[in-house]
Amino acid sequence: MHPTRNNTGAFIHAANLSHAPAANAAGTRNGAAFTFGTYRSLVFSVTTGATTGAPTTTSATYKLQTSPDGTAWVDAKKRDGEVVSLTVTAASIAAELDVDLQEVVPAAHDRIRFAETIAFTGGATPTLLSGATIIFGGGQSLPV
Numbered sequence: 121m122h123p124t125r126n127n128t129g130a131f132i133h134a135a136n137l138s139h140a141p142a143a144n145a146a147g148t149r150n151g152a153a154f155t156f157g158t159y160r161s162l163v164f165s166v167t168t169g170a171t172t173g174a175p176t177t178t179s180a181t182y183k184l185q186t187s188p189d190g191t192a193w194v195d196a197k198k199r200d201g202e203v204v205s206l207t208v209t210a211a212s213i214a215a216e217l218d219v220d221l222q223e224v225v226p227a228a229h230d231r232i233r234f235a236e237t238i239a240f241t242g243g244a245t246p247t248l249l250s251g252a253t254i255i256f257g258g259g260q261s262l263p264v
Contacts, residue, residue, distance in 0.1 A: 133159065133256040141251030143172065144180075144238045151182075151234040151252065153190055156221060160258035164206060164217040164234060169249030171211045176242035180250055181207045183237075184219060186229040193233065196224040211248065 138151035156162070164182065171178055183205040184196040196204040196219075204224050206217035225232065234254075240246040 131257060131259070133259070134253065136254040136256065137251075138164070138234050138254050139236055139250065139252040141167075141169075141249065143247040143249050144236075145245065145247050146238050146240050148235055148237045150185075150193075151236060153187070153231050153233045154254060154256075155231050156225075156256060157230075158259045159256035160220070160222050162219050162221060162232075162257065163255040164219065164252065165214065165255060166206060166208055166216070166250065166252045167214045168208055168211050171240075171243075171246055171248050173240075173243040173246030175240035175246035177209070177240065178211060178246070178248055179207055179209050179239045180248060181205055181237045181239075182217070182234045182252065184224065185233050185235055186225050187231040187233075188226075188228045190231050193235075194226075196232070198224060208250075 136154055183203050185193040186196050187193045198204060204219060208215050238248055
């Protein structure tokens with residue numbers, strides 16, 4: 121049997137916690153920064169849990185940012201100029217965003233992170249339980 125059918129772990133690196141699970145109020149928090157090395161793609165995986173405070177609408181938007189040095193961050197953009205992002209508008213779901221790093225990361229940049237923005241309409245001090253991971257793939261060599 122081919123290794124891609126029974127040893128997926130040899131082709132990806134999934135232990136990358138971007139945003140630790142937490143009950144988040146409205147606002148923005150930056151995720152962990154990663155140097156992506158030889159990986160050429162990623163899957164950004166978000167999980168939301170329950171809301172508190174009875175909001176009428178909920179949204180969590182995650183946008184990919186890149187940096188050459190880990191201090192100056194810019195939004196990653198697709199060829200059409202649109203920011204690379206994922207928006208979740210419901211509680212208690214899982215969502216993912218597939219990203220080709222070769223297409224959206226400038227040549228001089230070797231670091232990425234996702235910025236999370238939580239927004240609500242209505243409610244009394246609402247929160248959203250959320251967390252996210254990054255799964256790298258398409259490496260030039262197999263992970264150790």
